[in-house]
Amino acid sequence: MRFFDLFELPVSFQLDNELLLERYREIQKKVHPDHHASASDNEKLLSVQKASEVNDAYETLKKPLTRAEYMVAEHGFDVRHEQHTIRDGMFLMQQMELREELEEIESATDVEAAFDRFYSDVKQLINEYTAKFESEFNQSSFESAADAVRKLRFIYKLKEEAQLLEDKLLDF
Amino acid sequence: MALLQIAEPGQSTNPHEHKLAIGIDLGTTNSLVASVRSGEAKVLPDAQGRYHLPSVVHYGANRTIDVGFDAKANAENDPENTIVSVKRFLGRGLKDINETYGKLPYTFVEKENTVNLLTSQGEKNPIQVSAEILYVLKTQAEQTLGGDLMGAVITVPAHFDDAQRQGTKDAAQLAGIKVLRLINEPTAAAVAYGLDSGQEGIVAIYDLGGGTFDISILRLNKGVFEVLSTGGDTALGGDDFDGKIVQRILANAGVTEELSAKSLRKLADLGRKIKEQLSDVDSVDFNIDIESQQLTGSFSKADFEAVIADLVKATLRSCRRALKDADVEKEHILEVVMVGGSTRVPYVREQVKAFFGKEPLTSIDPDQVVAIGASIQADLLVGNKPDSDMLLLDVTPLSLGLETMGGLVEKVIPRNTTIPVARAQEFTTYKDGQTMMAIHVLQGERELVDDCRSLARFVLKGIPPLTAGIAVIRVTFNIDADGLLSVTALEKSTGVESSIQVKPSYGLEQNEIADMITASMTNAKEDIQARMLREQQIDAVRMMEALETAMTEDNAIVLDEERVVIEQAIEQLKQATQGTDGQAIKQAIKNLDDTSQPFAARRMENSIKRALTGHSVDKV
Numbered sequence: 001m002r003f004f005d006l007f008e009l010p011v012s013f014q015l016d017n018e019l020l021l022e023r024y025r026e027i028q029k030k031v032h033p034d035h036h037a038s039a040s041d042n043e044k045l046l047s048v049q050k051a052s053e054v055n056d057a058y059e060t061l062k063k064p065l066t067r068a069e070y071m072v073a074e075h076g077f078d079v080r081h082e083q084h085t086i087r088d089g090m091f092l093m094q095q096m097e098l099r100e101e102l103e104e105i106e107s108a109t110d111v112e113a114a115f116d117r118f119y120s121d122v123k124q125l126i127n128e129y130t131a132k133f134e135s136e137f138n139q140s141s142f143e144s145a146a147d148a149v150r151k152l153r154f155i156y157k158l159k160e161e162a163q164l165l166e167d168k169l170l171d172f
Numbered sequence: 173m174a175l176l177q178i179a180e181p182g183q184s185t186n187p188h189e190h191k192l193a194i195g196i197d198l199g200t201t202n203s204l205v206a207s208v209r210s211g212e213a214k215v216l217p218d219a220q221g222r223y224h225l226p227s228v229v230h231y232g233a234n235r236t237i238d239v240g241f242d243a244k245a246n247a248e249n250d251p252e253n254t255i256v257s258v259k260r261f262l263g264r265g266l267k268d269i270n271e272t273y274g275k276l277p278y279t280f281v282e283k284e285n286t287v288n289l290l291t292s293q294g295e296k297n298p299i300q301v302s303a304e305i306l307y308v309l310k311t312q313a314e315q316t317l318g319g320d321l322m323g324a325v326i327t328v329p330a331h332f333d334d335a336q337r338q339g340t341k342d343a344a345q346l347a348g349i350k351v352l353r354l355i356n357e358p359t360a361a362a363v364a365y366g367l368d369s370g371q372e373g374i375v376a377i378y379d380l381g382g383g384t385f386d387i388s389i390l391r392l393n394k395g396v397f398e399v400l401s402t403g404g405d406t407a408l409g410g411d412d413f414d415g416k417i418v419q420r421i422l423a424n425a426g427v428t429e430e431l432s433a434k435s436l437r438k439l440a441d442l443g444r445k446i447k448e449q450l451s452d453v454d455s456v457d458f459n460i461d462i463e464s465q466q467l468t469g470s471f472s473k474a475d476f477e478a479v480i481a482d483l484v485k486a487t488l489r490s491c492r493r494a495l496k497d498a499d500v501e502k503e504h505i506l507e508v509v510m511v512g513g514s515t516r517v518p519y520v521r522e523q524v525k526a527f528f529g530k531e532p533l534t535s536i537d538p539d540q541v542v543a544i545g546a547s548i549q550a551d552l553l554v555g556n557k558p559d560s561d562m563l564l565l566d567v568t569p570l571s572l573g574l575e576t577m578g579g580l581v582e583k584v585i586p587r588n589t590t591i592p593v594a595r596a597q598e599f600t601t602y603k604d605g606q607t608m609m610a611i612h613v614l615q616g617e618r619e620l621v622d623d624c625r626s627l628a629r630f631v632l633k634g635i636p637p638l639t640a641g642i643a644v645i646r647v648t649f650n651i652d653a654d655g656l657l658s659v660t661a662l663e664k665s666t667g668v669e670s671s672i673q674v675k676p677s678y679g680l681e682q683n684e685i686a687d688m689i690t691a692s693m694t695n696a697k698e699d700i701q702a703r704m705l706r707e708q709q710i711d712a713v714r715m716m717e718a719l720e721t722a723m724t725e726d727n728a729i730v731l732d733e734e735r736v737v738i739e740q741a742i743e744q745l746k747q748a749t750q751g752t753d754g755q756a757i758k759q760a761i762k763n764l765d766d767t768s769q770p771f772a773a774r775r776m777e778n779s780i781k782r783a784l785t786g787h788s789v790d791k792v
Contacts, residue, residue: 037553
């Protein structure tokens with residue numbers, strides 16, 4: 001099952017999230033185990049499997065990073081599970097700078113402002129590499145598109161770490 | 173020969189066609205049972221007209237078992253044999269219970285997979301005690317409804333972990349109840365609220381019961397109840413408020429000695445009474461005999477608020493976390509619905525109001541709404557409403573992870589993932605010739621194994637002895653619609669089945685293990701097919717793109733009749749790629765290949781010709 005096909009959407013990074021949600025709900029109304037609760041065991045099992053698949057497809061397409069990962073995986077680049085070293089010196093430098101910025105937040109005088117600055121830097125990078133991914137993908141340069149996705153994974157990971165730190169520092 | 177009975181449309185000749193189903197709210201303090209009758213969901217009263225059953229079980233000396241009001245009456249006289257708030261012990265270890273609740277009037281006996289309570293009728297485990305409560309509710313419902321039940325939906329705190337959910341289900345089985353579904357208490361409340369109010373939008377359900385706290389953020393839309401996030405604490409509730417009052421009274425009186433079970437029970441009751449009265453008055457006088465002492469004094473509202481402030485603050489922290497997980501701002505919350513008896517405490521209402529910046533909804537009965545929601549779901553599940561559009565999309569409250577090197581946990585399914593869900597993880601061997609592998613499954617948010625709840629230990633056996641890193645074992649984790657986990661495993665590189673040995677922290681049965689192995693075999697077939705399909709699809713796309721580029725570049729040399737058949741073949745392949753039939757795609761690829769063969773050959777010749785021409789031009 002191809003995820004875009006499942007929701008009858010074109011294979012494209014640009015996605016109508018409302019439409020996706022609407023179609024997701026319509027499909028779940030058919031396949032969800034609650035609608036097969038009095039059915040045979042086989043049908044129930046099938047329903048659980050199908051509903052799990054539909055949930056997986058929806059979750060994957062809903063979020064930009066997983067959507068991009070999925071799109072390159074369909075072209076043979078399994079960036080989620082591969083062992084791959086990024087050798088782009090410029091990018092690695094950017095990452096190091098961001099990491100330093102993150103480490104310094106804890107000792108900043110205005111922690112919240114420091115977080116805002118950091119998130120804004122992260123957002124800029126995300127926009128940059130998302131645009132790169134899209135244009136490479138649309139030109140069917142899947143190798144380069146996959147490379148952009150690998151970098152996006154790095155950036156999102158950093159964002160996640162920042163959120164954990166934020167929780168810790170701002171009394172969650 | 174029997175004549176066929178034909179009913180008027182919309183009417184039934186057989187009243188029993190309406191299947192009997194119930195919703196049960198198995199609460200820490202009180203339990204309720206509700207059912208949909210004549211299209212209306214209502215809590216079923218007992219013979220005395222009472223709508224709730226105290227969740228108290230008394231094991232009498234003469235082998236009698238009392239449940240509910242009669243049992244509660246015994247709590248003070250026979251505290252060791254009167255089990256109150258048993259829900260707090262379900263699926264928990266002794267260390268956990270002692271650390272969370274301190275001194276309790278019971279004698280606990282630790283077993284390998286459970287903690288039992290020692291009573292005058294021997295050891296009873298929390299599942300058995302819960303089953304007694306469920307049995308009474310079931311019998312009461314059968315008598316009121318006048319027939320056999322098709323099944324029940326039982327509610328659990330959203331934050332219950334796998335062991336606590338499984339314990340609830342096992343208790344129902346012991347009580348002879350067919351469990352249609354376990355649903356989360358706040359979700360059940362949302363169903364009752366949503367269907368009643370007809371509201372659409374994002375709502376927060378703040379559910380503070382006797383022993384547990386849940387916060388769930390849901391999106392309500394055209395009969396779809398979609399949980400966006402849930403948070404909470406399975407060891408925070410009204411009982412803890414009572415406990416704080418008692419601690420303060422004892423501290424003020426300077427009581428430090430070990431107290432008897434009787435005194436502990438008396439004090440707990442006093443704490444509850446003071447709390448309840450403080451909802452209406454500003455100060456409560458007390459006078460109580462414990463051991464050789466008499467404690468007298470007064471407890472003010474301000475004292476109460478001071479002792480529970482930290483607990484209430486903890487609930488608000490969970491709210492903030494849930495909002496963040498749902499990616500929802502407070503301003504976008506349409507309504508904050510208060511559920512659970514402890515939301516009657518004015519201080520709780522004030523704090524919730526201050527946090528969300530809006531008046532919480534307290535007009536619905538906080539005690540009944542969960543059972544009513546469960547009964548609506550039960551009615552749907554037994555098929556009484558075949559045309560219903562209602563859909564509950566719930567999430568798993570806790571992350572599911574695996575132990576990795578160094579006692580760390582690697583997350584496989586993060587919290588707030590919509591269920592049902594299936595996720596696979598691949599493992600490899602780290603030693604040459606390794607034939608077994610131990611896998612430890614945990615639930616929780618922390619990074620260290622020791623800080624998470626251990627769910628199960630699996631030993632994968634029969635791995636083919638290969639060089640380290642060659643065998644690939646694919647382990648699939650499934651969380652079903654009840655929020656319960658199951659695991660399947662498969663060795664991929666050789667296709668050899670690995671047997672799974674389950675050493676659960678809390679009971680999985682033999683037949684379930686057999687089911688897992690069968691399931692892993694079907695998964696294997698699907699896997700190979702899915703991968704084949706994907707490879708075919710990729711091949712197809714690659715081929716079509718290459719061919720289209722070629723035809724554009726060498727447009728001049730495509731013969732007219734040839735163009736028609738190639739375009740047909742491309743169309744066929746496109747069609748096949750849209751489908752899920754890998755074989756059909758393979759066939760279509762071959763067809764396109766054959767059809768375009770003459771063009772490809774000509775193009776080759778042409779390119780050579782062109783190259784030669786260019787070369788000769790240079791020379792000339």
